[in-house]
Amino acid sequence: MSRTFIEPYLFFDGRCEEAIEFYRTAAGAEVLMQLRFKDNPEPATQPGMPPDTENKIMHSTLRIGESTFHASDGRCQGQANFAGFSLSLTVPDGAEADRVFTALAEGGAVLMPLSKTFWSPKFGMLTDRFGVGWMIAVAS
Numbered sequence: 001m002s003r004t005f006i007e008p009y010l011f012f013d014g015r016c017e018e019a020i021e022f023y024r025t026a027a028g029a030e031v032l033m034q035l036r037f038k039d040n041p042e043p044a045t046q047p048g049m050p051p052d053t054e055n056k057i058m059h060s061t062l063r064i065g066e067s068t069f070h071a072s073d074g075r076c077q078g079q080a081n082f083a084g085f086s087l088s089l090t091v092p093d094g095a096e097a098d099r100v101f102t103a104l105a106e107g108g109a110v111l112m113p114l115s116k117t118f119w120s121p122k123f124g125m126l127t128d129r130f131g132v133g134w135m136i137a138v139a140s
Contacts, residue, residue: 011074026103086133
């Protein structure tokens with residue numbers, strides 16, 4: 001039986017390896033798969049790609065908890081734009097919410113500090129150092 005699902009795909013425009021290491025530490029991300037541009041069995045020069053991008057990440061798959069997402073260096077132009085969405089991360093308890101929120105906020109911006117809401121014992125919003133929006137919530 002085939003499944004249908006949506007997984008975010010984030011393009012870090014040249015900072016993907018740095019982002020992966022950050023998410024490993026901050027949110028416990030596990031790298032399931034990673035390919036660099038030099039690993040492409042059918043190498044092709046893409047118009048507009050800067051020189052020396054062979055070691056940049058062409059495709060990666062990461063897992064946080066039970067969810068997966070993908071990340072890439074994209075076109076390596078150095079201008080990642082993560083507007084119009086946030087990643088929503090639900091954690092089991094307040095201590096984990098505090099830990100993950102603090103780690104993801106390092107070098108970023110807190111938009112709404114973690115606090116009690118009518119739908120969650122703790123909920124907060126931030127933008128991380130790469131410009132990715134996050135909403136952290138404790139499962140209620």
